[in-house]
Amino acid sequence: MTTIYVPGDSGALSLGADAVCRAISREAAERRLEVKVVRNGSRGAYWLEPMLEVSSERGRLAYGPVRVADVPGLFDARWLEGGAHRLLLGPTDELAWFANQQRLTFERVGLIDPHSVADYVAHGGYQGLRRALSMDPAALVDRIVRSGLRGRGGAAFPTGIKWKTVLEQPPGQKYVTCNADEGDSGTFSDRMLIEGDPLSLIEGMTIAGIAVGATHGYIYLRAEYPHAWRTLTQAMAAAYAADYLGGDVMGSGRRFELEIRVGAGAYICGEETSMLESLEGRRGEVRVRPPLPAVQGLFGRPTIVNNVITLATVPLILREGAEFYAGFGMGRSRGTLPLQLAGNIKHGGLIERAFGLSLRELLYDYGGGSASGRPIRAVQIGGPLGAYVPAAQFDTPVDYEALAAIGAMLGHGGIVAFDDTVDMARMARYAMEFCAIESCGKCTPCRIGSTRGVEIIDHIIAGHDPQGNLERLEALCGLMVQGSLCGLGGMAPFPVQSAMKHFREDFSARAQH
Amino acid sequence: MHTSAVDRRHDVRRILAQFKDRPGPLLEVLHTVQAAFGFIPPESISLIAEHLNLSRAEVHGVVTFYHHFRCAPPGQHVLQLCRAESCQAVGAEALAAHARARLGVDFHESTPDGRFSLEPVYCLGNCACSPAVMLDGQPYGRVTPERLDALLREADGAAGGNE
Secondary structure (H helix, E strand, O other), X not given: OEEEEOOOOHHHHXXXXXXXXXXXXHHHHHOOOOEEEEXXXXXXXXXXXXXXXXXXXXXXXXXXXXXHHHHHHHHHOOHHHOOOOOXXXXXXXXXXXXXXXXXXXXXXXXXXXXXXXXXXXXXXXXXXXXXXXOOOHHHHHHHHHHXXXXXXXXXXXEHHHHHHHHHHOXXXXXXXXXXXXXXXOOOOHHHHHHHHXXXXXXXXXXXXXXXXXXXXXXXXXXXXOHHHHHHHHHHHHHHHHOOOOEOOHHHOOOOEEEEEEEOOOOHHHHOHHHHHHHHOOOOOOOOOOOOOOOOOOHHHOOEEEEEHHHXXXXXXXXHHOHHHHHOOEEOOEEOEEEEEEEEOOOXXXXXXXXXXXXXXXXXXXXXXXXXXXXXXXXXXXXXXXXXXXXXXXXXXXXXXXXXXXXXXXXXXXXXXXEEOOOOHHHHHHHHHHHHHHHOOOOOHHHHHHHHHXXXXXXXXXXXXXXXXXHHHHHHHHHHHHHHOOOHHHHHOHHHHHHHHHXXXXXXXXXXXX | OHHHHXXXXXXXXXXXXXXXXXXXXXXXXXXXXXXXXXXXXXXXHHHHHHHHOOOHHHHHHHHHHOOOOOOOOOOOXXXXXXXXXXXXXXXXXXXXXXXXXXXXXXXXXXXXXXXXXXXXXXXXXXXXXXXXXXXXXXXXXXXXXXXXXXHHHHHHHHHHHHO
């Protein structure tokens, strides 16, 4: 029987995948054709979504973007036998966009049925955990250190070192927490992974628990991701039923329990200490560090806090070895990064590549330039706290250190493109406005500074004393960077400062009005 | 009205019992209360506080800290419109202006007939399909003003049909 893959990823759903799926079932029934439909994750080529695949002896054949009205025609063209149709893209693996990627963390996303433990295991799943259970905790943590894996949530802290700190704390209750509060605009890799291969995250957390002696894990998932919640809940239930979670993990006698906690629409809860406060049922106000969460985290106990992508990469490192993973990348940025192309871009989506490719390759070779057809003037990298990078710097490699050298940051790997119609003073204003909306309010530079920032930029936009106000804005940015308690107030000035530096004309030209 | 408040208290007590013995349960309790009523009824605050050994101020503080929790019932249909950078890069501000004009309300408001609430959201994680909205929990991508009109009409039609 032919299998048809119809993504159940919420991005694909947002473009009508459910209706297409219903049309396929209807059409197949009318034609008395037996088909098996699998709701997979997205392969990440969102401009082709809903991108359907049909199993064939040539491998999976991709058709897209498919609309409901196309479905009868696809059957007429005998697509179940790989028939030619204007929407036929060819074997998925041979499409340049996929063939040129290096998918490690995302090796199964879009390939498998995300709810099926059997499918997961058939594609290399749970080999990492099996290996982990046979290892000494110190050796296990050392393997993560040697892989060079750094936190993919944005801070890029070496994951193995964090685990080592938790391992070295005295025995007692410890926790593994996963930060799935993916709030940065332009990022969706956590969502895609959870909707497409949730068991890799579950396995990664279990390995983390085995490594540091934690018996309980929490996934803090944002409320804006109801579809991810549904998939993750089903996958967790399947993992429990198959004894990959619970009191006797893979028959080892080791315990690991997992719970999902849903956030409530606060961007700040992506900051680790604020997330811990929220997990404990309080306002998501940041904590003063030290103590580090690795020493005194959730409910005052030693806690691993890692991002979804970080944890989902762990099983592969256990399965393939530290050297395999560290063999990808450049400098101190080892491995691969799932990059996310968004905003005004022709071919938006997820591209996983080893560190070291240039922004230009990403924006033009993968992205195909802007969606509007106009020149790309600026990109914002790393979410709302990330700097704006001008076209003159598009040859910078995607690497933590190289981006830091030009005053930018990679963050969670989201890249938002803007064409030449963008008003950078307005984008700077938005950065301050967003900080004002999302500030937890605990420290003054962030709470008050962001509001004053909006006011000053309003004056600049209105042409009031631009020179004086630009100086005041510079001073305010410096104060927020230096004086804020966490990264929200401390980094919200980055987009503002970079906009002033690289796009000065958008600020100073206001003087004439 | 009086009966419904009594019923609500009963339901809130039932929800609280469900989360007994769970560590740090306040957010989960609030999510469950909101799922039951569509908002956090004011009379539930003191009940929750009492059961969790918190002050009313603490519970109120949590409810108002998080954008997701509502203190008043929402409209029949909730339109969440993303206002973050990726969506701005492809016309979200124009789409927001269109939504406001079409519904005749600003963000955080509901139409006087109670049919629609308009809420801002800062990223739905659908950034490769910007501009993105969520209508009654269903995601929609690459939304033009015309498509938004069609979605609202469709939702309104469905609502009318139920009456």
